[in-house]
Amino acid sequence: MGGRLLATLLLTAAPLALGAQTFSFGSVRVEGNQRIEAGTILAQAGIxxxxxxxxxxxNDAAQAIRASGLFESVDLVPEGNTLVIRVREWPTVGRIAFEGNDSISDEDLAILVGxxxxxxxxxxxxEQDTAAIAQAYVESGRVNAVVSPAIIRRDNNSVDLVFQIAEGGVSEVERISFVGNRGFSDRRLRNVLETRQAGLLRSIIGSDTFVADRVNLDRQLLTDFYRSRGYADAVVQxxxxxxxxxxxxxxxxxNVQEGQRFRFGxxxxxxxxxxxxxxxFERxxxxxxxxxxxxxxIDADISRIEALALRQGINFLRVDPRITRDERGLLLNIEYALVPGDRIFVERIDIEGNATTLDRVIRSQFNTVEGDPFNPREIRESAERIRALGYFANADVQAxxxxxxxxxxxxxxxxxxxxGSLSFGVNYSSDDGPALIASFSEDNFLGRGQELQFDISTGQDNRxxxxxxxxxxxxxxxxxxxIDLSYRATDNASALYDTSAFRLSPxxxxxxxxxxxLNVFYAAEFTDIxxxxxxxxxxxxxxxxxxxxxxxxxxxxxxxxxxxTYSFDTRRNNIDTPTNYAFRAGQEYGFGDRxxxxxxxxxxxxxxxxxxxVTLRATVEGGVLNYTDGESRVTDRYFLGSSIMRGFERGGIxxxxxxxxxxxxxNAFAVARLETEFPLPVPEEYGVAGGAFVDYGSLWEVGKSRDDVTILGDEFTPRASAGLSLFWTTPLGPLRFNFSRPLISEDYDEVQNFDVTVSTRF
Structure with a gap:
């Protein structure tokens, strides 16, 4: 007995010292196994x-059995002519639970657990599950979260696996700063980033927490921002x-290295x-x-050259932009070299991961089909178009x-x-007052890429x-x-008559x-007073x-x-640029009885x-309604609200x-608006900026007369107003508060010194 005990101790404590000792067993017995067959264990031991x-x-045999991952403990004990293999199987997991989690639901955590x-x-x-859960809390800003796995033993060799979580507080981004920036202020550069500093609305803003992947994206955004503004050598070190x-x-x-600012030569x-x-191709x-x-x-020019080549029937043409520097003049000379490209074709396009969205919706973002010449630039642009759809949290396109x-x-x-989204709430407009609203929108209806939206609004003065x-x-x-369908109705609370209008327009x-x-349309409209x-x-x-x-x-x-309606906007197919233009013009032709x-x-x-x-903005807007058969009614003519002419109520001029x-x-109006937007001396993470504006314009010409009615302001009579604005970017949307004072007005005008609108550009 003492010899066997000594042999066991030596096998466990000092196997190398007994490497020369040999054993021979007439039989091998397995003890402690419940679910695992003895033959399986003997095969793993190899004795x-x-x-x-x-x-x-x-010793090697014991390690081999342990390596199977099926046993909590393994002992090989020689007993005379018999080798006893004693095992204790790992229990089965009866239940997996989470305790202490509040900010991340059980369902979301269960996805992370293997x-x-x-x-x-x-x-x-x-242990891997614990690390995955902890990482999820780090990405949600809770870097101090502690996750501990615990097992609760049950009958029949089963356990409950419980992940005990102490979430801790959110570790917010307290400060974002820059080193090496001379051309742009910290405030301007912070507006480029996805990450935001924690501020007044930290409880509902998600971008004020630290996420490593988002910081990597910010690094690229910052580089793109500089290079799109002439800093060809800019790099985030x-x-x-x-x-x-x-x-x-x-x-x-x-840490930014801006370098010199270049222009095209x-x-x-x-x-x-x-x-x-x-x-x-010069055109x-x-x-x-x-x-x-x-x-x-440069990329836009290359895309146009390649598109023109395809229209000319020239395949496998590659554009090589060759840049030479004029360091003294800070100019970059560009040579678009047209060179032969590799003769490679697209064999097929494989799409995976779209459980709802139809394949054809994704394929429609490709200008390339199977059998076409392979153009890496076109594939990259197609990937960007897929991401821009907004249907996917992630879209990866590779060749x-x-x-x-x-x-x-x-x-x-x-x-x-x-x-999709479904919302109920209360809306307020300076022109229409408070209203209850319900809205539904779906940007990918039935996975077909179709947009569906309807809104219902009912207020004191209108529906x-x-x-x-x-x-x-x-x-x-x-x-x-x-196809657009709309109905609106007003009552005597806002005028001495009621109106209703129904419009159907494909x-x-x-x-x-x-x-x-270009947008073309037909409209059928019914109006009543x-x-x-x-x-x-x-x-x-x-x-x-x-x-x-x-x-x-x-x-x-x-x-x-x-x-x-024709529209032109320089912001289409472009990244954020310091100067932009927009133009919109249209005509509507009535036919039939009117x-x-x-x-x-x-x-x-x-x-x-x-x-x-500082942003400077100028807008000129106007409209003319001219009846050749029939005449306009109050339901047809223009009324200027605060979104067009500030300082006056809707119908105030x-x-x-x-x-x-x-x-x-x-029947006619014309308005010119000049405004500026500038930072205020408050932390920009609050999303607050200031502004000033001047509006000049008029509304005129009823187009009818009565001998017993005197119409004031039927001719062009200029109005002007000026004021200050407060812009506030909130999770509910960008709001704008205007404080106005008329500069030129008539005694019969209805003035409005304050209004709230949704802030929009152009």
């Missing part, structure tokens, strides 16, 4: 009956991330392909000498070798995300219903088909150029305008029209100055009945 084995081999109920418990897997001493906040510092197109005339070049250098502008040397396969892996459906790839082409839209788009206050014979103080009575006597009227032409136009320009901290004071609207 045959009667085989001579050393103490080292016995341990599975009713399978064998693995401490290694439990490093990003220093440190925790405060209390470990409750992060301090992030971006000479721009030429050359060709090494004999049959290609470079002069044909596709938009880069001009003296323009601030931007790689985006890999195909079945032959001249073939490639395009792999598209997407991860879908929610694309509205809007329905919109858009098919972006009508007839499998870049043709957007839509439309088609398509691009005319890189940044220009009812419940006009008072009687024609009443005193003026007790009735509506006689002009309103005349228009109401016509009853409900159907109008049919066709029209178009014929008219309704023309409207808007032109706007915006630029950033003083290190892009323009033609008015001198006796009753009713606003009659106008």
């Amino acid at each position: 045959a009956q009667g085989e001579a084995v050393s103490a080292g081999q016995l 341990s599975v109920e009713r399978r064998i418990y693995s401490p290694t897997q439990a 490093s990003v220093d991330v440190n925790l405060t001493r209390e470990r409750d906040a992060y301090l992030i510092t971006f 000479t721009v030429t197109v050359t060709s090494t392909i004999p049959e290609v005339d470079p002069s044909l 596709a070049v938009r880069v001009d000498r003296g323009q601030s250098y931007s790689p985006v502008a 890999r070798p195909g079945s032959a040397e001249d073939q490639v396969v395009i792999d598209v892996n997407v991860e879908e995300q929610p694309t 509205r219903f809007n329905f919109e459906f858009i098919e972006p790839e009508f007839l499998n082409r870049d043709l957007e088909a839509g 439309s088609l839209g398509f691009p005319l150029s890189e940044r220009g788009r 009812t419940d006009v206050a008072g009687d024609r014979t009443d005193d003026a103080d007790d009735r509506a305008s006689l002009i309103i009575f005349d228009e109401a006597d016509q009853g409900g009227i159907w109008t049919n029209s066709v029209g178009f 014929t008219f032409i309704k023309s409207s136009a808007l032109a706007s320009a915006e630029t950033r100055v003083l290190g892009e901290d 323009g033609p008015r009945d001198a006796d009753t004071g009713d606003a009659l609207g106008g």
Whole structure:
């Protein structure tokens, strides 16, 4: 007995010392196994009956059994002529639970866990699960979270696996700073980043927590920002991330090397392909000498050159942009060299991960189909278009070798995300007052890429219903088909008469150029004026305008029209640039019993100055309604609200009945708006900025007259207002508070010194 005990101790404590000792067993017995067959254990041990084995081999056999991961403990004990293998199996996992978690739900945590109920418990897997849960808390900003796995033993060799979590507080981004930036302020650069400093709304803003992947994205965004503004050598040398001493906040510092700011010098197109005339491609070049250098502008030129080559029937043409420097003049000369490209074709496009979105919706973002020449630039642009859809949390597009040397396969892996929203709430407008609203929108209806939206709003003075459906790839082409249906009604709370209007309008839209788009439509509209206050014979103080009575006597009227809208916007297919332009113009032609032409136009320009901290904006807008058969009614004419002319109420300027004071609207209006937006001396993480504005314009021409009605302001009578604005970027949307004072007005105008709007550009 003493010899066997000594042998066991020596095998356990000092196997190397007994390496020369050998054993031979007439039999091998397995003890302690419940689920695992003895033959399986003997096979793992690799010891045959009667085989001579050393103490080292016995130790190796024990390690081999342990390596299977099936046993909590393994002992090999020689007992005379018998080798006893005593094992204790790992228990099965009866239940997996989480305790102490509040910010991350059980369902979300369960996705991270590799341990599975009713399978064998693995401490290694439990450790991996613990690390995954802890990392999820780090990514949510809770760097101090502590996760501990615990097992509760149950009958039948089973355990409950419980992850005990102490979440701790959120470690926010307390400060983002920059080193080496001379051309732009810290405030401007912070606006480029996805990460935000923690501020007043930290409880509902998700971007004020530290996420490593988001900081990596910020590094690229910062580099792109600089290079798109002429800093060709700009680089983010490093990003220093440190925790405060209390470990409750992060301090992030971006180390920037700006370099010199360059402009484009000479721009030429050359060709090494004999049959290609470079002069044909010069018309596709938009880069001009003296323009601030931007790689985006070069990429756009290359895309246009390649597209023109395809239209000319030239395949496998590659554009090599060759840049030479003029260091003294700080110029970059560009040579677009047309060279032969590799003769590689697209074998197929494989799409995975789209459980809801149809394959054709993703394929529609490719200008390339199977069998086309492979163009890496086009594939990258297609990937960007897929990401821009907003249907996917992640979209990865990669090319890999195909079945032959001249073939490639395009792999598209997407991860879908929610694309719909349903909301109920209260809305407030300075023009219409408070209203209860309900809205539903879906950007990927039935996975077909279609947009569906409807809104219902009911307030003290008006009721509205809007329905919109858009098919972006009508007839499998870049043709957007839509249908709009709307209903609106007002009551006597806001005027001395009620109005109702119903409009149904199908439309088609398509691009005319890189940044220009045309939309054509048909509209059927029904309008009615009812419940006009008072009687024609009443005193003026007790009735509506006689002009309103005349228009109401016509009853409900159907109008049919066709029209178009052309829009041009430099922000299309472009990243954030310091200067942008927008233009919109359209006409609507009425036909049938009422014929008219309704023309409207808007032109706007915006630029950033003083290190892009200050924004200057100018807008000119106008419209004319001209009836050739019939006449306009109050439901057709223009009324200017605070979104067009600040400082006055809706209907506060323009033609008015001198006796009753009713606003009659106008058939023509023109407004010019000048404004600036600038930072305020408050922490920018609060999302607050200041502004100032001046508006100048007028609304005029009712288009009818009565001998017994005097119309004020029927001719062009200028108005002007000025004021200050407060911009506030909130999780509910960008709000704008305007404090206005009229500079030029008439005694009968209705002034509005304060209004709240949703802040929009252009």
